[in-house]
Amino acid sequence: MITLGAVIMAVGLEVFLVPNQVIDGGIVGISIMLSHLSGISLGLFLFVLNLPFIYIGYKQIGKTFAFSTLYGIVILSISTALLHPVPAFTDDILLATLFGGVVLGIGVGMVIRFGGSLDGTEILAILASKKLPFSVGEIIMFANLFILGSAGFVFSFDRAMYSLLAYYVAYKMIDITIKGLDESKSVWIISDNHKELGDAILSRLGRGVTYLHGEGAFSGDDKKVIFCVITRLEEAKLKDIVADHDDSAFLAMADIAEVRGGRFKKKRYSLVMI
Template identity: 25%
Template sequence: MKFDNKVMMTALLLIVGSFLEAFAYAAFCAPNQIVPGGVYGLTIAINHVTKGLWGFQDGLPIGTTALFFNVPLFLLAWKKLGLKSGGKTIATFLMIAFFSDLISRYLGDSELIKSVQKDQLLGAFYGGAILGIGVFMVFKAGGTSAGTDVLARVITKGTNMKLSNMIIVIDSTVVLVGLLAFKDWMVPLYSWLTIIVYGQVVGLLSPENPKRAVFIVAKDPRSLKDTINTKLGMRATYLHGEGMYAGVNREVIFMIVERKDVAKLKKAVLAIDPTAFISTTNAAQDQNIEA
């Protein structure tokens, strides 16, 4: 029952998170000519320039078009972030594409969409906030939408850079495409505002530091090597120490892991050694400063 509850919660986070992302794109960004970076920023621009072309009166649908970009990004996520997020990634970007086109088709002429179109500033704030919440929920479930967040996670993987800041940097470069597509200087202004709101919401909901330093004291630290290296795909270091009171030599396992993986690591270690002592703390990387 415990396992089933966990699976259901993960599925709920992915579904709701995907819907919120799609809702932000289709209901707030696209109608207001906002290009919020990433794959959907590109597809919103493509949707605009293809209106009336090739029989697409309303332009190429943003959700379906996004799928063509998400495939290579999915392969990048698969290679760099591991196979464990593969199924969740596929499910997420398929749901976002489906929800985006569904919302655009059935809510495109609704009063809700029309009311937002009257105020780009309102659309930027609502779109950014809802997008940030959706992305956070997908992250919380251990997934990715195979968009800008993939690039941000790949770049920050193995570093102590803040994910939300990297998202802002990458997405900002995509805004220039929107400027060329819409030929309107208001587009970058509201697009960057959306990206900033989106990044700040992710940063607010996410921990300040994405890394944790972990110390493990076990009866037989060597017995944990295969579980940590092979099963979990993590790296660790043996620290050789001596007990201050009894003077007994002891090895301590030291690791730097992503915060989201700490619970998984603890569960695996305690399954082998229920008496193991596990301590975690924030991991900060000091920069070298020359006098």
């Protein structure tokens, strides 16, 4: 899957973005600009510029992550070199930006999902967040705004704006690829009618529930906490169930990237045209 993800990312770069002078963020964006200015292969810059960050990742994060990242970057570098002679799929700058961002995001998301990385900026951001009062996402965003802004001086400022659009599309596709379209949600419900609520979730949603023991910090009363896992498509129905049985119940939900084990299975839904 890392191999496939790296090849897909190379397609997004060499078939859509690079021929239209649109860049991505991070080391990839720097490599595209340096390749344009020097005429040297993009794949060579991708490999060389990422090596220091792979070494840092090996020392600070772990050898499995470092070797997976090294392997993905080698495949990416080779793939970009092989795809470079392939003509651009489209000369329409907007189509190239949108579809390039989608393809790029799918490739990067696949690699991240299976334990690797294709850009050293992420490694640097993880380590820098430990010493700076910023999150990993904020550090990556600041770095990429500077890199994407630099594209205005290397290419043109309209290309820099298209690059920002491509980066946003790729970011959203990475999120979708990692989490999936039918993402799961964890649910916590605190209610005096926990038994009726639990039975209703079992019968109407077909989802298993677990009763946890809790204690109110203010009142000191014993509480039953209902825990269950649902899909995003079942969220509205669950809220209706809670409102029907106890409109004063405490309800909290959070996104879950992955669910394994137990009896949880994602249901297949179909749309019916009436």
